[in-house]
Amino acid sequence: MSAPATARETVLGRIRDALALAPAQDVTVPRAYRTGRTLPDDQRLALLIDRLVDYKAHVHTCTADGTAATVAAVLHDRAARRIGVPAGLDRAWLAEYDGEIQEDTAELPAPRLDALDGVVTASAVSCAETGTIFLDGSQDQGRRALSLVPDLHVCVVDLSTVVTGVPEAVARLTPSRPTTLISGPSATSDIELERVEGVHGPRTLDVVIRTDA
């Protein structure tokens, strides 16, 4: 018997030996936890807002008609004069914004993103129970660096994309897409295990929920 040639063969061989020495125990995965939950619009909305606010996100609600006004008001309140947007963002959302708009490209270096006051993106899915927004890199959400480097993230969430729990949210994702889960602004619990908002990711998260979209 010749010695295995590669680390790959060695490690896989060790695993098979280990499983021969201590054979597998039969197991069926019980999935008795809650899945496929649904809640009426008003309850999903209330739950999401409660959870977002609890983790120090700022929440604004509007109708689809009011998107441009709401986004403009948020950016104005945050004194965001230069913002970045993904190439596929619905520009109608910025119709009332009077600052400078930088459309993102893959070539734009990170320090240029760092010079922006904020970023406006859409979102893929949200989970009400945990207050989590999922970005999946679609055209209206952009590459991951765009929603990360600027210190302000204004994220538009359509109520129709808000689901109740984590299983419902995971079921809506496309695994191959680079996916980022965001629950509030960046935070740390590293000092005496007390949560402090604001470290490397955007220190301010404004969520604009469109209740009829």
Added chain:
Amino acid sequence: MRIGLFATCLGDTLFPDAVKATAVLLARLGHEVVFPPEQTCCGQMHVNTGYQREPVPLVRGFAEQFGDAAIDAVVMPSGSCAGSVRHQHEIIAERYGDRALRAAVTTVKAKTYELSEFLVDVLGVTDVGAHFPHRVTYHPTCHSLRMLRVGDKPLRLLRAVDGIDLVELPEADSCCGFGGTFAVKNAATSSAMLHDKVGHITGTGADICTAGDSSCLMHIGGGLTRIKAGTRTLHLAQILAATRTAPYAPTEAVR
């Protein structure tokens, strides 16, 4: 019922009053208490210290002494010894025993109980007719709480005691630091745990700290007398055994 009383080696040798109280209580409740005379030790200290070959005769002895079908239930005033019988004897029998031992261990395990769970679950009583006019705080021992899951059964028994002033123990479910040979092998860490436990106990102003395990009470009691605290320890069985006609009277040295 015909109840086989397991005294535990610690109870038999060092804390007989807790075992006497258990026997008295069960007799008062109308049950026949038998004491298989060849019983000694469940082997828990061996297993918990890493020795599994040595206790094989102890495991076999327990199964033989209490396996008798004429014994309806095996009761002991100890959560950790009951835990050993229920969770460790099978491991020992599986590894170092024969088929007969494995079968015997399974049989006896099914009818083995710690005192409070026997009273509440099997006999269905919480008021055992006790009278104990003292301020008492209860420490749930780790093995009764997390290995046997006795939950609030001891507290339900205590709440039904006539005249008792039961006070809550802060951070009650924290370990007192005993852990058998842990208290010897890691004495400094154990002492730090004991220090906090004793502080919580004395803070309640209780006359008595009770629990379902003489081992943990020995540890806590040793810490209490060392600081000359006014609180003393007493096994749960001794409170439940006390009545108006036969009140609790300390016979052993203060522990």
Added chain:
Amino acid sequence: MSRTFLGMPATPPRAPYGEGNLRGDAAFPRAAEGELRNEQLRRNLGRATHTIRAKRLAVTGELPDWEQLRDAGSALKTDTMNRLPELLEELERKVTERGGTVHWARDGVEANAIVARLIEATGSDEVIKVKSMATQEIGLNEHLESRGITPYETDLAELIVQLAHDKPSHILVPAIHRNRDEIRQIFLKEIPGVDPSLDAVPAHLAAAARAYLREKFMTTKVAVSGANFGVAETGTLSVVESEGNGRMCLTLPETLITVMGIEKVIPRYQDLEVFLQLLPRSSTGERMNPYTSMWTGVTPGDGPQEFHLVLLDNGRTAALADKVGRAALHCIRCSACLNVCPVYERAGGHAYGSTYPGPIGAVLTPQLAGMHAAKDDPNSSLPYASSLCGACFDACPVKIDIPSLLVELRHQKTEQSGTTPEKLAMKAAAGVMKRPKLYTAAQKAAGLGRVLGGRDGTISHLPPPFSGWSDSRDTPAPPRQSFRAWLASDEGAATLQGAADEGARQRAAAHDDPEEQR
């Protein structure tokens, strides 16, 4: 199993002795002593662990299906271990299909060499790092420094530890042993150009770290990360974090190197629905951590265009070969067991001498790195660093029965140790206890031990090895009479008969007058 004709299965090796961070300098009791004397450390740890316990209980209590999630998580891990070879091959295939490169490392030494070679190939002499237990375990930073590569830890706690030339003491919060004032002092001393008026407000300390690392994130071309989960079905890797330093490292550099223990693979993408609920609630006590990143190979135009995955054994297969011990590989590194452990709370993480402290460390470290009886190995003291109180088992989101693993490892230790004074004493004790007559005689002899007791009936000084016990506890002198002697006496018989009679009277009275029934 097709290996039968290849010969007998061989026991896989432990992590190489003396490499990495899986072994301390001193046995646990001695290492703990220094920590126990540190009042500041005790206060820091007590405060932090009590804070997190309350938060964890609140958010796990919110979910009515918490126990069902734990059951699913536990079973998923068992299923994963059962199918580990297939799952790893599937993961490798999917990552490769998506433009990543997969490397295998037999141990930490090999993994360190692979990572260093990959970094050198980029031409960079510095690397930004996401907090990773695996790279801490193998001592990657030390290895990189020896090759002239500067690693920058970017997690706030890891940064504190690195700046203080300290060692991590907690899985989730490596600087848990430091309070805000100490952190301020470290920053003032070690961060170049820091504002000298920096105060100890946690938000201000976090801001100082942000300012310090900002430029590193913008300019460094290589990052090294660990992984919380690797999905076999899709090739998706995942990092769960809070600060955004993870997103920075996973997104901005040109090259990403991820070091993942082989046990971190999970079968299906759907399984994330379980672990993304179990992990944050168990670790930081949050419903969801602020950021989770999931990536699959390379995405054109988004993130690193070169991705390497290093799959690490380093003793994991040795643990897998033990049918009881293998459950330690189910760990998802939430650190809930540390936060509820009364021993960890007092002794602190450094006493364990390993990257993995606390209850899980006490069962994982000896399995990864071994307990070398001949070398008086500190690791052989770890399974004894527990009172077996069981709080860890209750807190574990994947239901690892840590107390049972501790007892099992203690057994393995005594089996390896040959003849010791302790073993002889245990044999002697069992020898007495298995002979009831001898036992009864010994009880009588113990009764004579009453002479050891002082006037109050207690013993306040005992010789070694019991002197540590008697330093802070009195021991009761044995009673005059054992229980069995009492039971056999006339007094015993009369007492029991009296109790039976009293009970009968009470029941008769209650029967006659139900109103009087208590």
